[in-house]
Amino acid sequence: MAKHFTRKQVLAGSLPFVAAAPLAKLAWPSAAQGGERSATHMGHDHAQMGHAAMIGAEVPAPGGPHAQDAALLPPKPLPHEPGRVREYDLTALDHSIEVAQGIHFDAWSYNGSVPGPIIRATEDDLLRVNFTNGGSHPHTIHFHGIHPGEMDGVFETVPPGASFTYEFPARPAGMHLYHCHATPLKKHIHKGLYGAFIVDPAKPRARARELVMVMNGYDTDGDGENNFYTVNGRAFYYAKYPIRVKKGELIRIYLANLTEFDLINSFHLHGEFFRYYPTGSTDHYEYTDTVMLCQGERGILEIEFNNTGVFMFHAHQSEFAELGWMGFFDVRD
Amino acid sequence: MESASIAAKLGGARWRLWALLPIAALVGVVALFVSTGSSLLDLVGHNPPPQDKVDIRRVEFHRGEIKLKVTNPQRDDLTIAAVSVDDAIVPYRIDGDRTLGRLRSATIVVAYDWVPDDPVKVGVTSSRGIETTKEIAAAVESPSASARGFLGYGVIGFLVGILPVALGLAWLPSLRRASPQWLAAFMALTAGLLTFLALEALSEAFSLQASLPSGIGGVGLILLGVASTYLFLTVLSRRFSRGEGVVGGVALATLVAVGIGLHNLGEGLAIGTSFALGELALGSFFVVGFMVHNVTEGLGIATPIAERGKVSLGRLAALALIAGAPAIPGAWLGGFVTSDVLGVLFFAGAAGAALEVVVEVGRYVARKAPGGLGSGYVLGGYLAGIAVMYVTGLLI
Numbered sequence: 142m143a144k145h146f147t148r149k150q151v152l153a154g155s156l157p158f159v160a161a162a163p164l165a166k167l168a169w170p171s172a173a174q175g176g177e178r179s180a181t182h183m184g185h186d187h188a189q190m191g192h193a194a195m196i197g198a199e200v201p202a203p204g205g206p207h208a209q210d211a212a213l214l215p216p217k218p219l220p221h222e223p224g225r226v227r228e229y230d231l232t233a234l235d236h237s238i239e240v241a242q243g244i245h246f247d248a249w250s251y252n253g254s255v256p257g258p259i260i261r262a263t264e265d266d267l268l269r270v271n272f273t274n275g276g277s278h279p280h281t282i283h284f285h286g287i288h289p290g291e292m293d294g295v296f297e298t299v300p301p302g303a304s305f306t307y308e309f310p311a312r313p314a315g316m317h318l319y320h321c322h323a324t325p326l327k328k329h330i331h332k333g334l335y336g337a338f339i340v341d342p343a344k345p346r347a348r349a350r351e352l353v354m355v356m357n358g359y360d361t362d363g364d365g366e367n368n369f370y371t372v373n374g375r376a377f378y379y380a381k382y383p384i385r386v387k388k389g390e391l392i393r394i395y396l397a398n399l400t401e402f403d404l405i406n407s408f409h410l411h412g413e414f415f416r417y418y419p420t421g422s423t424d425h426y427e428y429t430d431t432v433m434l435c436q437g438e439r440g441i442l443e444i445e446f447n448n449t450g451v452f453m454f455h456a457h458q459s460e461f462a463e464l465g466w467m468g469f470f471d472v473r474d
Numbered sequence: 475m476e477s478a479s480i481a482a483k484l485g486g487a488r489w490r491l492w493a494l495l496p497i498a499a500l501v502g503v504v505a506l507f508v509s510t511g512s513s514l515l516d517l518v519g520h521n522p523p524p525q526d527k528v529d530i531r532r533v534e535f536h537r538g539e540i541k542l543k544v545t546n547p548q549r550d551d552l553t554i555a556a557v558s559v560d561d562a563i564v565p566y567r568i569d570g571d572r573t574l575g576r577l578r579s580a581t582i583v584v585a586y587d588w589v590p591d592d593p594v595k596v597g598v599t600s601s602r603g604i605e606t607t608k609e610i611a612a613a614v615e616s617p618s619a620s621a622r623g624f625l626g627y628g629v630i631g632f633l634v635g636i637l638p639v640a641l642g643l644a645w646l647p648s649l650r651r652a653s654p655q656w657l658a659a660f661m662a663l664t665a666g667l668l669t670f671l672a673l674e675a676l677s678e679a680f681s682l683q684a685s686l687p688s689g690i691g692g693v694g695l696i697l698l699g700v701a702s703t704y705l706f707l708t709v710l711s712r713r714f715s716r717g718e719g720v721v722g723g724v725a726l727a728t729l730v731a732v733g734i735g736l737h738n739l740g741e742g743l744a745i746g747t748s749f750a751l752g753e754l755a756l757g758s759f760f761v762v763g764f765m766v767h768n769v770t771e772g773l774g775i776a777t778p779i780a781e782r783g784k785v786s787l788g789r790l791a792a793l794a795l796i797a798g799a800p801a802i803p804g805a806w807l808g809g810f811v812t813s814d815v816l817g818v819l820f821f822a823g824a825a826g827a828a829l830e831v832v833v834e835v836g837r838y839v840a841r842k843a844p845g846g847l848g849s850g851y852v853l854g855g856y857l858a859g860i861a862v863m864y865v866t867g868l869l870i
Contacts, residue, residue, distance in 0.1 A: 199565065201556065241563070243555030243572075244603050361603020368605055369563075376563070463562030 195380050196451070196469055201242035202381035212373040213384075215259045215353050215395065221343040223265035227311070231257065233276040233299075233321070233334065240359045241369045241376035241465055249276055249321075249332035255374045256355040256399065257336030260319065262311035264343045270307040274299045280329065281305075283322035284338055285437070287312050294322045314342035315422035316395045316439045318355075330436075331360055331401035337439075339395055349393040349443070350386060356408070356434070356456070356466065358400045367402055370456060370466035379454075379468020388449050388472050395421070396432075397439035406466075407433045408442070409457040415444040431457055446472040524550040526604035529686070531579070531813060533596055533608060534616035534750075535588055541616075542582040544598055546574035547686075553601035559586055560595050588613045616750055619810050627746055627805040634745065634764040635738045635801025640794040642772015649773075649780035657781050658843035659855035664730060664774035665835040666859020671737045671771075672828035674867075676700070678740065679821035682814050692818055699822025700829070703736060707830040720841050721834055724785055726778035731797040733824075733831035734771045738797065740820040742804020747817065750809045763869035770862055771797060778838070 219225075231251045238255055240246045251257030262268045274280050278301065283294030288309035291297065299305045321334035337353045357374065358367030369376045386392055394415075398406045409431040416426040421441035432440065446452070455467035507514065515521060525548055534541040540559060546552040553573045557566040567583045574580055588594060590613055597607040617623035649660060679699065683692025707729060714725035721729060741764075775793050779785050807816065840847045 195565070201563070201565065240603070241556055241599075243553065243601050244599060245601060246603055359603070361599070362605050368599065368603060460561055464558075465563065 195377065195467075196383065197381065200377050200381040202377040203239040203242050203244075203375050204378065206382050209373045209375060209378055209382075211258065212254065212256055212355065213352055215337075215339060215351050216261045218261065218339075218341040218345060219263050219266075220345065221263055221265065225263075225266050226269055227262040227266045228269045228271070229258070229260050230271045230273075231282065232273045233280045235276045238333070238374070240361065240371065240374065244361060244369070246359050246361050247332075249278070249280070249329070249334050251282075251334060251336060255333035255335075256357065257319075257334070259337045259339065259353055261339045261341070263341040264312050264314045266311045268307070268309060268311045271304065272299060272307060273304045274301050277301055278329075279323050280321045280334060281323050282307055282319050284309075284319045285317040286338070286340065294319075298323055311340045313422055314340050315420045316397065316441050317420075318397045318399065318437065318439055320399065327401055330399065331358070333357075335399045337395055337397055346393070347391060349391040351393045351395070352384070353395045354397075354408070356396070356398045356400055356406045358403060358406075358461075360402060365402060367400070368464065370400065370406075370461040370464050372466060372468065376465025377467065383451060383469035383471040385471045385473065386446065388446050388474055390445065392442075392444040392446070394442040394444070395439070396434070396442055398434035398436055400436060403458075403461075405433055405435050405458075406461065407431060407457045409455060410444065410470075411453040412448060412450065413444060413446055413452060415442045417442055433457075446470070449473055523602065524548055524552070526550075526552055526600040526602050528552065528554070528598045528600065528606040530596065530598060530606060530608040532811075533594075533610050535594075535613045536616060536618070538585060538587065540584045540586045540588060540594070540596065542584070542596055542598065543579060544574075544582060545579045546576060549576055551575055554580065554582070554598055555601040555603075556599040557582055557584060558597035558599065558605070558607075559584060559588075561597070590614065617809050623809065624806065627809045628802050630745065630761070631742050631799075631802030631805040633761055634768060635742065636794055636798030638765045638768035639734070639772040639775065639798040640791075642769045642774075643776050643790055643794055645773050646776040646780060646785075646790070649776055652780065654781070654844050655849070655851045657777065658839055658845070658849065659851035659858075660773070660777040660780070661835055661839050661843065662852040662855030663859035663862070664777050665832050665839070666856040666861075667770055667774055667863045668730070668733060668828045668832045668835070668859075669856075670860050670863035670867075671734070672825045672832065674863075675737055675740055675821045675824040675828065678744065679818050679825065682821065683818045686814055686818065695815065695818050696822040699819045700826035703823040703826035704830045705826075707732060707827050707834075711830070711834050720837050722778060722838050722842065723781070724779055724789065726834060726838060727775050727793055728796065729831050729834055730775050730778060731793045733827040734774065734797040735800045736820075736827040737824040738768070738771075739800035739804040740817070740824045742801035742806075743808040743817055743820050744804075745801075746805040746808020746810075748808075763866075766869055767863070767866040768798075770859075770866065774859075778835075 234250055234253055236248060236250065236253060237245045238248045238250070248255050260268070260270070270282060272282050279298045281294040281298055284307070292307050292309045294307070297305055317338040317340060319336055319338045321329040323329050335355070335357075337355055339353075354372045355374075356370070356372055358370045360366060361368045372379065396408055400406045414428055414430050417429055417432050418424070418426045418441040420439060432442075434440070449472045452470045452472060453467065454470060455462040527547070529545040529547045530542055531545055532543040542557070544554070551573050554568065555572070556563055558564060564584050564586060569581045571580070582598070592613055594610045594613045595607055596610070597605050599605040617626070649657065652660065676696070679696045683696060686692045710732070711721050711729055714729070715721045772794070775797055804820070836847065839852055843849065843852060845852065
């Protein structure tokens with residue numbers, strides 16, 4: 142092959158290689174400049190963005206202004222009266238719920254809402270829960286607290302269409318919870334079969350504005366990871382409808398974590414500290430603004446706001462907050 | 475036989491009417507099936523729920539906002555209910571209806587303070603809670619359709635398309651002095667490099683179609699692209715050969731140029747798209763690599779001309795444009811509109827064209843080359859063509 146090419150031809154052949162280098166520079170600097178330009182201009186629009194601005198009517202949250210009242214506001218506590226019967230009817234149901242704006246999840250629930258109804262009793266009341274399984278899978282109710290083994294909701298599986306009555310004295314005092322314990326457990330919990338269970342102490346707690354907050358998550362696409370996180374069942378709900386409270390009044394929050402898949406969840410309050418009573422079963426408390434709970438862990442928070450204004454509360458896992466678990470207190474005089 | 479006797483009994487017009495019978499019968503059967511509702515399906519079970527996967531076709535980054543172009547690839551309607559950026563739900567605007575029918579598209583705009591050069595994951599969640607995510611390797615400001623961006627992509631297309639082909643054509647005087655055996659070797663080399671380009675384009679088309687939603691039917695798209703350009707070039711070569719049975723000289727060079735041109739259209743599209751999506755750094759090394767790679771394409775066009783008489787400079791320039799210029803509109807399309815469907819079609823078309831030209835070159839070599847297809851020059855040239863493309867391809 143070599144004899145057919147003269148030196149001149151080889152030089153001509155190498156022309157493209159020589160010419161390429163400076164020409165390539167023509168394309169290169171314009172591309173680099175484009176990148177820099179975007180970097181310097183980014184900052185200007187910053188104030189209009191971010192979740193600090195996610196408050197009020199524009200927030201994508203499902204439901205009207207009182208849609209979560211049943212989950213947020215517990216029934217009134219009753220005075221200590223040993224042997225009194227407190228009766229509740231719970232029915233397991235299969236149905237679709239709107240967990241975030243426009244997003245529907247095929248849930249299993251007690252009485253048609255996730256979380257289920259708040260069960261409240263005073264210490265030494267006889268708690269009677271009439272459970273009917275209206276769903277398409279076997280379910281149970283497992284209460285946290287002190288009770289006989291046959292009332293534990295593990296072995297008495299209730300098939301679809303059947304009923305079972307759980308009956309035991311309510312104790313100990315504190316913030317507890319209940320959930321289905323049928324297998325596969327993970328599925329039965331994350332589908333929505335859980336709720337708050339409050340046992341009031343014999344000596345009543347101080348009068349307060351009482352709220353219940355059950356932290357949960359929803360894996361809407363079935364990949365074993367939560368797509369949304371909420372308190373009381375609807376993503377961003379309290380960002381759209383901030384909770385109105387009074388400055389200086391005692392606010393008591395019964396907080397529980399029923400988030401499936403993730404190891405922990407947390408509660409963080411802006412601009413104020415609170416007393417946190419783990420499980421609400423003793424007088425010991427921690428004075429803090431952030432608590433961390435694993436699944437099934439719960440406690441009681443007592444807050445008195447020293448300032449008026451709008452204060453955020455949210456999971457301090459930023460990801461959970463930005464996937465729906467955030468809200469506001471609107472503190473007024 | 476029976477049908478033949480029926481045909482005999484029927485007149486010509488009746489026979490044509492008879493041809494409509496299967497279609498009419500099909501319409502009837504379909505209507506009957508639809509009217510039974512789902513009762514027939516109940517015999518075998520239930521339909522699974524819709525997959526609800528969105529096709530996120532394009533993600534653009536502009537100052538203070540991210541723009542998503544999405545398509546519903548499935549038969550059932552799909553309602554967009556939430557949009558996320560890096561696993562955080564974000565407020566968004568959408569042009570038109572949030573419910574998309576089959577193959578309907580929408581543009582979602584998210585006001586977002588994105589960080590240049592960081593990876594970004596965007597997600598679209600349907601009303602059934604199914605989330606589709608797309609990861610962008612690095613967020614870079616998307617070129618807007620400005621005169622400046624137009625010029626930039628034009629220059630890139632010129633650098634990787636027209637220029638190297640034109641430079642490769644400068645080998646023509648040297649080739650003219652080559653002996654018939656060596657010329658045959660270079661013809662075979664042309665066939666080798668075109669085979670390489672065809673396979674490369676085909677593999678590109680297959681990998682692109684794999685990322686398409688199944689509803690779009692990527693493999694059929696590839697076959698359509700390959701078949702249509704192959705047949706188009708077959709017709710073109712029949713015209714050129716004017717009954718000679720074999721195409722040679724400038725006519726064959728034109729076919730080679732068309733094949734290479736279609737390939738460069740796809741290549742320009744790929745460069746434009748990758749750059750717009752932040753998947754590619756348009757460094758000088760990259761551009762130089764492409765130039766070296768494509769310079770051999772010029773050689774491929776020059777070879778068929780070498781053994782025949784004079785050819786005007788204008789003709790040569792036209793050949794360089796046919797082969798190289800498509801890189802420019804390719805880069806524009808890729809940079810400003812990007813569509814994987816278009817990419818699949820372009821690459822498949824390039825493969826079909828290149829394969830057809832390989833056949834033409836093969837025919838020519840078989841008839842005209844000393845020793846025909848079996849000579850050592852031809853076999854060596856063919857393998858050398860593939861090897862040259864492979865080695866220069868490593869530069870990119």
